[in-house]
Amino acid sequence: MGFLVGGFTAINKFGPDPMQVGEHIVTQKSLYLVLFVVGIPLLYVASPLSTIFWIVGASGILIVGHASLMEPGIESEYAQVQESV
Incomplete structure (x- = not known):
């Protein structure tokens, strides 16, 4: 372009x-x-349009994958409540 x-x-x-x-x-x-x-x-x-979509898709998968591995599960929030009951 x-x-x-x-x-x-x-x-x-x-x-x-x-x-x-x-x-x-x-x-x-x-x-x-x-x-x-x-x-x-x-x-x-x-083919700039397909290149842009490829970069956006690859970045999205990388970000979501990283967030799913790094974010602690919701079970850790309720661990103290379950031990006290």
């Missing part, structure tokens, strides 16, 4: 006027086309 945003910023900053490279004239439209042709497949391969 940063690639596309950075590309838009760079094109608007450095490429507003057409320039000649060798025999070709490079316009802002052709720069946007190249950005999309390269950026959209990279975005698909990176």
Whole structure:
């Protein structure tokens, strides 16, 4: 995603006027086309949405697992009451 945003910023900053490279004239439209042709497949391969869900799921399992092992059971709260009865 940063690639596309950075590309838009760079094109608007450095490429507003057409320039000649060798025999070709490079316009802002052709720069946007190249950005999309390269950026959209990279975005698909990176799959940021599934990566975010994977990180959230793995973190949730780790946090819940740690909490279930570290939190003392409710039986420890009633141990003194049961001994006195």
